[in-house]
Amino acid sequence: MFHPARLRPLVVAFVTIFALLPGIFHAAAQTATQPILITADLTDAPRKLIHANLQIPVAPGPVTLTTAKWIPGTHRPSGPIDNLTGLVVHAGGKELPWRRDDVDMYAFHIDVPQGVTKLDIHVDFLAVAGSTVSSDDGSTSGLQTTMEWEEVLLYPAGVPVREIAVVPSVKLPAEWKLGTALTPTSTDGSTTHFAPTTIEMLVDSPVIAGKYFREIPLAPDVTPKHFLDLAADAPEDLELKPAMIESLSKLVHEAGAMYDSRHYNHYNFLLGLSDREEGNGLEHHQSSDNRTPEHAYSDESLAPLFGDLLPHEYTHSWNGKYRRPAGLATPDYATPMQGSLLWVYEGMTQYLGEILSVRAGFETPEQFKEALAYSAASLDVKPGRTWRDLEDTAVASSILRGGGREWSNWRRGQDYYQEGALIWLDVDTTIRKLTGDKKSLHDFCVLFLGKGGNTPPEVVPYTFDDVVATLNQVAPNDWAAFLRERVTSKAAHAPLEGITQGGYALVYSDKPSGYERAVLGRTGVVDAYFSAGLMLRADGTISDVLVGSAAYKAGLGPAEKIIAVNGRAFSGPVLALALKAAKGTTQPIDLIVENTGFFRIVHLDYHEGEKFPALKRVDGTPDVLGEILKPLAK
Numbered sequence: 001m002f003h004p005a006r007l008r009p010l011v012v013a014f015v016t017i018f019a020l021l022p023g024i025f026h027a028a029a030q031t032a033t034q035p036i037l038i039t040a041d042l043t044d045a046p047r048k049l050i051h052a053n054l055q056i057p058v059a060p061g062p063v064t065l066t067t068a069k070w071i072p073g074t075h076r077p078s079g080p081i082d083n084l085t086g087l088v089v090h091a092g093g094k095e096l097p098w099r100r101d102d103v104d105m106y107a108f109h110i111d112v113p114q115g116v117t118k119l120d121i122h123v124d125f126l127a128v129a130g131s132t133v134s135s136d137d138g139s140t141s142g143l144q145t146t147m148e149w150e151e152v153l154l155y156p157a158g159v160p161v162r163e164i165a166v167v168p169s170v171k172l173p174a175e176w177k178l179g180t181a182l183t184p185t186s187t188d189g190s191t192t193h194f195a196p197t198t199i200e201m202l203v204d205s206p207v208i209a210g211k212y213f214r215e216i217p218l219a220p221d222v223t224p225k226h227f228l229d230l231a232a233d234a235p236e237d238l239e240l241k242p243a244m245i246e247s248l249s250k251l252v253h254e255a256g257a258m259y260d261s262r263h264y265n266h267y268n269f270l271l272g273l274s275d276r277e278e279g280n281g282l283e284h285h286q287s288s289d290n291r292t293p294e295h296a297y298s299d300e301s302l303a304p305l306f307g308d309l310l311p312h313e314y315t316h317s318w319n320g321k322y323r324r325p326a327g328l329a330t331p332d333y334a335t336p337m338q339g340s341l342l343w344v345y346e347g348m349t350q351y352l353g354e355i356l357s358v359r360a361g362f363e364t365p366e367q368f369k370e371a372l373a374y375s376a377a378s379l380d381v382k383p384g385r386t387w388r389d390l391e392d393t394a395v396a397s398s399i400l401r402g403g404g405r406e407w408s409n410w411r412r413g414q415d416y417y418q419e420g421a422l423i424w425l426d427v428d429t430t431i432r433k434l435t436g437d438k439k440s441l442h443d444f445c446v447l448f449l450g451k452g453g454n455t456p457p458e459v460v461p462y463t464f465d466d467v468v469a470t471l472n473q474v475a476p477n478d479w480a481a482f483l484r485e486r487v488t489s490k491a492a493h494a495p496l497e498g499i500t501q502g503g504y505a506l507v508y509s510d511k512p513s514g515y516e517r518a519v520l521g522r523t524g525v526v527d528a529y530f531s532a533g534l535m536l537r538a539d540g541t542i543s544d545v546l547v548g549s550a551a552y553k554a555g556l557g558p559a560e561k562i563i564a565v566n567g568r569a570f571s572g573p574v575l576a577l578a579l580k581a582a583k584g585t586t587q588p589i590d591l592i593v594e595n596t597g598f599f600r601i602v603h604l605d606y607h608e609g610e611k612f613p614a615l616k617r618v619d620g621t622p623d624v625l626g627e628i629l630k631p632l633a634k
């Protein structure tokens with residue numbers, strides 16, 4: 001059962017600054033008596049250079065400074081240390097030598113001379129592709145940037161980051177403006193100064209800045225206050241459609257209704273619209289770092305692809321930031337994170353974010369169902385599930401981000417997102433079934449994510465047993481066995497019970513859905529995946545072959561290139577025609593294939609025509625999924 005008294009000592013407070021300062025000065029007595037000062041200089045951001053000057057209080061003797069390695073929300077050691085450059089340390093006007101730790105690439109050792117009480121440090125961050133594959137690397141365009149503070153931050157190693165005080169400032173290029181969850185206190189020319197905070201909250205509070213910038217208040221009737229901080233590469237992009245602003249305000253209302261609580265003092269959606277920045281979605285307690293293509297919210301055809309981004313990252317303020325698996329609630333950014341419960345952290349957020357996206361009007365119920373069909377089918381045919389269970393994709397999260405498409409169906413990727421969402425749909429529909437529709441996942445959310453109302457940002461860690469206990473409080477059931485079976489299953493097919501209980505069946509159609517057309521239109525991918533087992537680029541290069549499919553049996557592999565189909569030069573439509581023509585016949589499809597400069601003929605023995613996933617209503621059953629997607633807010 002759920003024991004608040006048991007959880008309470010686990011609460012890790014993000015103390016507000018008023019309560020914070022005496023505590024910090026006390027806790028940091030060994031290392032410092034003053035806060036760190038940091039000024040990030042974005043004036044060179046347009047050419048992918050970010051500078052910072054830091055003043056770090058120290059005591060004489062050996063000191064180890066570190067940068068952040070395990071970045072919250074990325075679930076891996078993605079701190080962009082490879083792009084931290086230009087490190088120069090001064091004390092009393094004299095340069096001091098530093099030496100990087102021989103094992104920990106993020107740590108720097110410095111011998112502080114007698115009489116020295118602070119170090120003056122300069123660093124530069126190169127916002128260019130690097131070996132850590134951090135989303136910070138692609139965080140600039142010529143006209144905007146979203147700076148995550150780990151890019152330029154150094155602080156004493158070995159101290160919990162919530163105990164280190166810091167006073168941040170940001171210098172902008174001429175004409176730029178900024179948005180952030182940090183509290184501005186004053187401006188001085190192009191520099192904005194912010195209220196004192198902690199290293200933990202600083203890393204949790206990115207800054208969006210740009211030449212074309214606009215802050216839009218959302219849901220004005222709601223307290224705490226919400227804002228959209230928008231930066232764009234063109235001035236006309238700032239004129240968002242009224243429907244988009246309306247959906248964001250609805251999202252604020254719907255999330256309040258769903259979680260019956262808020263765990264922030266105010267919330268800033270940071271949104272960078274750019275085709276020149278790397279896409280991103282990173283959650284924070286009081287803000288989120290969202291970067292999408294320039295027209296993600298003005299081009300209707302992109303709605304199915306980006307509609308759930310803001311609802312997903314916003315939901316993380318409750319599920320991921322406030323409630324966090326104990327293995328991910330680390331005291332600093334050097335301690336390795338343990339991701340075994342990411343199917344709760346990300347999987348439930350995926351599910352809730354998609355539902356909120358429909359309830360707020362970012363997506364239609366039809367678009368939701370098309371996206372669900374596609375992800376359910378992708379998981380259902382994925383053979384990697386027979387050697388690796390879902391929990392292993394969560395445990396191994398830190399090595400599964402990125403990577404190519406090649407043989408990804410055999411490797412499995414970060415399936416704890418989409419398959420986690422399927423499991424939470426299963427949980428939701430099972431609660432509804434067990435309680436005769438009197439209760440739903442909403443009741444779990446209120447208990448588990450709300451925990452009794454509004455709080456300032458804080459972390460309340462949980463274990464698997466806490467999840468089970470709260471589910472039992474909502475609807476008694478053997479939830480431990482229910483969840484364990486699903487996350488450790490090596491069954492050949494995905495858990496689709498939630499779809500069935502929702503009143504639908506996963507089927508295959510001979511026409512791609514609107515969702516798929518949006519994906520294919522954007523990426524130029526040729527999809528013969530659910531049919532012959534082939535995913536291709538527009539030029540015929542095979543990006544993946546589904547293990548066990550007709551293409552696999554024909555000996556094809558990724559990185560080979562299909563040059564011709566039945567004697568005709570390859571194109572998506574030519575392949576589609578050949579698949580249709582071979583349907584119901586015994587005649588194989590003849591392919592000319594190139595592999596590293598060598599050519600051969602391949603006979604593809606496939607006769608079932610084109611196949612694209614879809615959801616079909618099951619007659620005579622209640623439309624539970626339809627009920628789930630209805631708005632909750634009054």
Ligand SMILES: [Zn+2]
Nearest residue numbers: 312316346349
């Ligand atoms: Zn997420």
